[in-house]
Amino acid sequence: MVATAPFLARFRHPAQVVAAGFSFAIGIGTALLSLPIATAGGESAGWVTALFTAASAVCVTGLVVVDTDTHWSVFGEVVIAGLAQVGGLGIMTMATVFMLLVSGRLGLRARIATQAETKTLSMGDVRRLVLKLVVFSLVCEVITAAVLAGRFLIGYGESFGRALYLGGFHAVMAFNSAGFTLWPDSLIRFVADPWICLTIATAAIVGGLGFPVVFELARHWRHPRKWSVLTRVTVMVTVILLVVGTLVFLVTEWQNPKTLGALDDSDKLLAAFFTAVMPRSAGFNTLDISQMYPSSWLVTDLLMFIGGGSAGTAGGIKVTTFGMLAFIIWAELRGESRVNIGHRRLPEATQRQVITITVMGLMLVAFSTYVLLAMTPHGLDQVLFEVVSAFGTAGLSTGITASLGPAGHVLLTVLMFIGRIGPLTLGSALALNRRARHYELPEERVIVG
Amino acid sequence: MVATAPFLARFRHPAQVVAAGFSFAIGIGTALLSLPIATAGGESAGWVTALFTAASAVCVTGLVVVDTDTHWSVFGEVVIAGLAQVGGLGIMTMATVFMLLVSGRLGLRARIATQAETKTLSMGDVRRLVLKLVVFSLVCEVITAAVLAGRFLIGYGESFGRALYLGGFHAVMAFNSAGFTLWPDSLIRFVADPWICLTIATAAIVGGLGFPVVFELARHWRHPRKWSVLTRVTVMVTVILLVVGTLVFLVTEWQNPKTLGALDDSDKLLAAFFTAVMPRSAGFNTLDISQMYPSSWLVTDLLMFIGGGSAGTAGGIKVTTFGMLAFIIWAELRGESRVNIGHRRLPEATQRQVITITVMGLMLVAFSTYVLLAMTPHGLDQVLFEVVSAFGTAGLSTGITASLGPAGHVLLTVLMFIGRIGPLTLGSALALNRRARHYELPEERVIVG
Ligand SMILES: [K+]
Ligand SMILES: [K+]
Numbered sequence: 087m088v089a090t091a092p093f094l095a096r097f098r099h100p101a102q103v104v105a106a107g108f109s110f111a112i113g114i115g116t117a118l119l120s121l122p123i124a125t126a127g128g129e130s131a132g133w134v135t136a137l138f139t140a141a142s143a144v145c146v147t148g149l150v151v152v153d154t155d156t157h158w159s160v161f162g163e164v165v166i167a168g169l170a171q172v173g174g175l176g177i178m179t180m181a182t183v184f185m186l187l188v189s190g191r192l193g194l195r196a197r198i199a200t201q202a203e204t205k206t207l208s209m210g211d212v213r214r215l216v217l218k219l220v221v222f223s224l225v226c227e228v229i230t231a232a233v234l235a236g237r238f239l240i241g242y243g244e245s246f247g248r249a250l251y252l253g254g255f256h257a258v259m260a261f262n263s264a265g266f267t268l269w270p271d272s273l274i275r276f277v278a279d280p281w282i283c284l285t286i287a288t289a290a291i292v293g294g295l296g297f298p299v300v301f302e303l304a305r306h307w308r309h310p311r312k313w314s315v316l317t318r319v320t321v322m323v324t325v326i327l328l329v330v331g332t333l334v335f336l337v338t339e340w341q342n343p344k345t346l347g348a349l350d351d352s353d354k355l356l357a358a359f360f361t362a363v364m365p366r367s368a369g370f371n372t373l374d375i376s377q378m379y380p381s382s383w384l385v386t387d388l389l390m391f392i393g394g395g396s397a398g399t400a401g402g403i404k405v406t407t408f409g410m411l412a413f414i415i416w417a418e419l420r421g422e423s424r425v426n427i428g429h430r431r432l433p434e435a436t437q438r439q440v441i442t443i444t445v446m447g448l449m450l451v452a453f454s455t456y457v458l459l460a461m462t463p464h465g466l467d468q469v470l471f472e473v474v475s476a477f478g479t480a481g482l483s484t485g486i487t488a489s490l491g492p493a494g495h496v497l498l499t500v501l502m503f504i505g506r507i508g509p510l511t512l513g514s515a516l517a518l519n520r521r522a523r524h525y526e527l528p529e530e531r532v533i534v535g
Numbered sequence: 536m537v538a539t540a541p542f543l544a545r546f547r548h549p550a551q552v553v554a555a556g557f558s559f560a561i562g563i564g565t566a567l568l569s570l571p572i573a574t575a576g577g578e579s580a581g582w583v584t585a586l587f588t589a590a591s592a593v594c595v596t597g598l599v600v601v602d603t604d605t606h607w608s609v610f611g612e613v614v615i616a617g618l619a620q621v622g623g624l625g626i627m628t629m630a631t632v633f634m635l636l637v638s639g640r641l642g643l644r645a646r647i648a649t650q651a652e653t654k655t656l657s658m659g660d661v662r663r664l665v666l667k668l669v670v671f672s673l674v675c676e677v678i679t680a681a682v683l684a685g686r687f688l689i690g691y692g693e694s695f696g697r698a699l700y701l702g703g704f705h706a707v708m709a710f711n712s713a714g715f716t717l718w719p720d721s722l723i724r725f726v727a728d729p730w731i732c733l734t735i736a737t738a739a740i741v742g743g744l745g746f747p748v749v750f751e752l753a754r755h756w757r758h759p760r761k762w763s764v765l766t767r768v769t770v771m772v773t774v775i776l777l778v779v780g781t782l783v784f785l786v787t788e789w790q791n792p793k794t795l796g797a798l799d800d801s802d803k804l805l806a807a808f809f810t811a812v813m814p815r816s817a818g819f820n821t822l823d824i825s826q827m828y829p830s831s832w833l834v835t836d837l838l839m840f841i842g843g844g845s846a847g848t849a850g851g852i853k854v855t856t857f858g859m860l861a862f863i864i865w866a867e868l869r870g871e872s873r874v875n876i877g878h879r880r881l882p883e884a885t886q887r888q889v890i891t892i893t894v895m896g897l898m899l900v901a902f903s904t905y906v907l908l909a910m911t912p913h914g915l916d917q918v919l920f921e922v923v924s925a926f927g928t929a930g931l932s933t934g935i936t937a938s939l940g941p942a943g944h945v946l947l948t949v950l951m952f953i954g955r956i957g958p959l960t961l962g963s964a965l966a967l968n969r970r971a972r973h974y975e976l977p978e979e980r981v982i983v984g
Contacts, residue, residue: 381909
């Protein structure tokens, strides 16, 4: 019956832990990036730029107001990569802990599973979980970095040290879906290079699926029948969004001479796939977003709003939330009195969480878009793209970020912060609240957001 | 236990009645408006223009591809007004019948109330209801027409016959929220005329509240405690949207020299109020929409998407749907296990209907916007406005309607049709489905959409 773990019980509400942790990391990051040694020019970047960049890194967004490579020193770049690593790990840890508290069904370890039966989670369990996550992250990043570094060394004639640096920096950014790059035009120069594109896309997909899902897939990938509802929905929606996204970008941009139109057919496919992966929510781009058609921007908006998997490094309302929304609507249209996903009934409480997270996300996006439209001379196309990119911590941009002014940058900073911790803490807070009141519910509970 | 009335039972599904009825009316209208005598020039308007105009009139939208006054003859204008009248009455009748079938609690007459206990509704009941609706509509329209005609006669020096014609035409358009006008710039010339503006706004609000709500208000307006959930939610959300809308337009457009900026302070208030009333979904305008800021367009989009009351002449997802969404989210954020509205519990089935109607509306708007963006050179600001205006049958436009081409006009026609009958039939079909399966549910059922 006791829902909160002993170590979390010290705080009034778990959401406070998350908010405090992220604020602290952003504060440290702002201080470090304000130092003169953080910039290439040796002068302080100013607090708005430092705050925006620190928030963008900790919230693993990747929006920038200055060119990362030329504006920051190596020290500054390492700080940014460190913040993204801390942010990505923090999100995965907290979300996974919440998920264990809520569902107690992920079976990460026998020990934790046993604990979950009595609905408590000791500090030792959390420590082991964090260790596991750190090892998992590092292994993924080292592999990604090695492949990228090899390619930079062999394919692009970089020195050994530089290739390692580039490989490491972008591996951290890809796995944590943070989206910073050391080139002013993101990854446009690599549009036709499958080594770079597929490596980064794979890292982004794995990081964005979420630790519990990856762990379950690693264990039971041959036996989809053993998958939990979380894993089924995540995998299904992810595959659908990637396939549909790739096709839509292919069709929409096929004849655009400034994007796909200039490429060979096989490169078109690679670029469209990469463009479909990145809104969930790694945030690199190999096509010039500012030259894409407004219809492609709208599709990207939708993908960025949905984002990636729960308890991973991705942002947005999450593919699980979107998937459950689809199941609810499907059941309703068929006149079913209950919503079933793979022989499990979706509890009414989860249905309300799905609506709450979706509609609050829409309202936040609409309100911020209104404010930014009123504040700047840009149109809805670009402003909505920027706002959804910040809310979904995707980090893609049509190129207006730098021109939004200090007030616009502070708004985007707030939006990245809320977008990052909002659905996560909202979802877990709602789920924990609910569970504390309805411990008798027998259904499988899926965390949303 | 038998949910469908004898006369409706002839059809496989009540939704078919609605779709067939509207299609039939649009077909007749298209034929009549294709006649050479329908145009001022004496040549056929062509089928796309005739279809678009007929659909716009029957679906009480008010979007136009040709200037109503100069393009159509008096015969054509009378056909358009007749179609709007038929469309408005048809919507009110069908929605009210569905509502009686679903809830049986509106107490229109003792007879109907008694029938509703046994969940059947005879052809005679429906006939009496239609008669009541026709009388109600005519009384409202005659009063509106009289006030408008008097003003045109006295204030603008129109001849007696012309004043009556103008008064009658615009009374029909206002009460049925159809939005056609006989001036090329809608009602911009009357921006500072409270007689015209407040009369039309009142007719639009009354028509858009919905017959059951107006009827209950007329009977129990002194005793809000006797109001049903439907009436409470409708009145509350309507008042909030009108007040907030007026304030937002005042703030946003205050300094725009091409809209509010050119007016006196009291006229600013009148114009902002009128601009806040019209998106729900009468569709007249006294400000030049094409000159409003994009931030105002976005606010108008939201208001048009929400629309007016259920079982009235307004479109959109309806203020009831929006209000229930707000109640669901509020209950969820407070950690309540049930959603209560004024001592009534909102059934889980209704909650799912609310999500289904809202999300399907959003998906339809997103999809149509994508198609229209890809098809035309316009940006998201204007395309989204046009699409939401058609879906919400609001009829406002930033001025791009005529330039969208035949394919765009057919798309908007389909959108007006789905937007008009979609939420209505979807909501009632879902509610009837549900009720047929769950006749044991004790809660008050509120129709959505
Ligand atoms: K990102
Ligand atoms: K209208």
